[in-house]
Amino acid sequence: MTAIQITNVEKSYKALKALGGVSLTIEEGEFFGLLGPNGAGKTTLISTIAGLIRPDAGTVAIHGHDVVTDFREARKKLGVVPQELVFDPFFTVRETLRLQSGYFGLKNNDKWIDEVMGNLDLTNKADVNMRALSGGMKRRVLVAQALVHKPPVIVLDEPTAGVDVELRQTLWKFISRLNREGHTVVLTTHYLEEAQAMCQRVAMLKGGKVVALDTMSALIRRISGSQLIVHLASGSLPESLRHLVSHDERDAVNGNSNGNGNGGGMKYSLRVNEYGEVEHILARLRESGAVIDEMQLQQADLEDIFLQIMDKGAL
Numbered sequence: 001m002t003a004i005q006i007t008n009v010e011k012s013y014k015a016l017k018a019l020g021g022v023s024l025t026i027e028e029g030e031f032f033g034l035l036g037p038n039g040a041g042k043t044t045l046i047s048t049i050a051g052l053i054r055p056d057a058g059t060v061a062i063h064g065h066d067v068v069t070d071f072r073e074a075r076k077k078l079g080v081v082p083q084e085l086v087f088d089p090f091f092t093v094r095e096t097l098r099l100q101s102g103y104f105g106l107k108n109n110d111k112w113i114d115e116v117m118g119n120l121d122l123t124n125k126a127d128v129n130m131r132a133l134s135g136g137m138k139r140r141v142l143v144a145q146a147l148v149h150k151p152p153v154i155v156l157d158e159p160t161a162g163v164d165v166e167l168r169q170t171l172w173k174f175i176s177r178l179n180r181e182g183h184t185v186v187l188t189t190h191y192l193e194e195a196q197a198m199c200q201r202v203a204m205l206k207g208g209k210v211v212a213l214d215t216m217s218a219l220i221r222r223i224s225g226s227q228l229i230v231h232l233a234s235g236s237l238p239e240s241l242r243h244l245v246s247h248d249e250r251d252a253v254n255g256n257s258n259g260n261g262n263g264g265g266m267k268y269s270l271r272v273n274e275y276g277e278v279e280h281i282l283a284r285l286r287e288s289g290a291v292i293d294e295m296q297l298q299q300a301d302l303e304d305i306f307l308q309i310m311d312k313g314a315l
């Protein structure tokens, strides 16, 4: 079943087109990443999914329920962890979660509330007033609040922005478990290594448009290839390899300390699309008389891809 169906969604704020026709299909059980630089439209898209803002055009459906015309049913299927911390300071953690359960017509939800609090290390804060909690603890409650009605689709907008390592680990352990149990998860994050570790598929947004959409492994394979990093003790890169250079710099370690003045002490990053090319590069270097001090083969990661896509605008 399709968890979230986004079809040609457009949203403008006066002259600014925050979303310029976004279409995405997210299947049930996926762990999906929504990435993009500041202002790309991620929060606007999530707010549209949550039914908090109405699109100017296009539709969004959660488990087949349109978020505008069938809002109540769509909302039941969805748990959203927003970026902003907003709470009523006079309630305790448990009261906050009971109140939230009430919004969904759930009575006697204490067993699940206790389980959620346990999984987010909130149990010993259950009777503490919200205003007395630290920022990190408040964020845990925000996550718990989104989960009180066991929504099949969970959307997290920058859940780990500014939170400590411990909370990140607690959060990811719990969210991964829910995903393994069949919940669909959609995540926006600025921590690309987090997206790389968690998400099976990602969409990259730029200027309100989807500029890349693929599985994580295909994106990494398709775009960037690997980098062969060679530090030359002496000699220089032959002209025939120049077109492969993505980056070069004077090697901070070797510098030009060998004093031979023939271009030694350079570090080059060369694009390599398949392993066979490494052999070719090494042969050319040997012929030119360059001496390799050190080398390593580096796999592309999401950050390289992200930067490439954002540079080019689209694939």
Ligand SMILES: Nc1ncnc2c1ncn2[C@@H]1O[C@H](COP(=O)(O)OP(=O)(O)OP(=O)(O)O)[C@@H](O)[C@H]1O
Pocket (backbone or CB within 6 Å): 013, 016, 017, 018, 036, 037, 038, 039, 040, 041, 042, 043, 044, 045
């Ligand atoms: N209520 C609003 N009124 C006017 N402009 C808005 C409003 N909300 C968002 N925008 C603009 O729409 C664009 C998209 O914003 P959005 O918050 O969706 O981006 P984002 O990808 O979530 O960015 P960030 O990573 O900074 O959270 C931005 O240029 C933003 O300034």
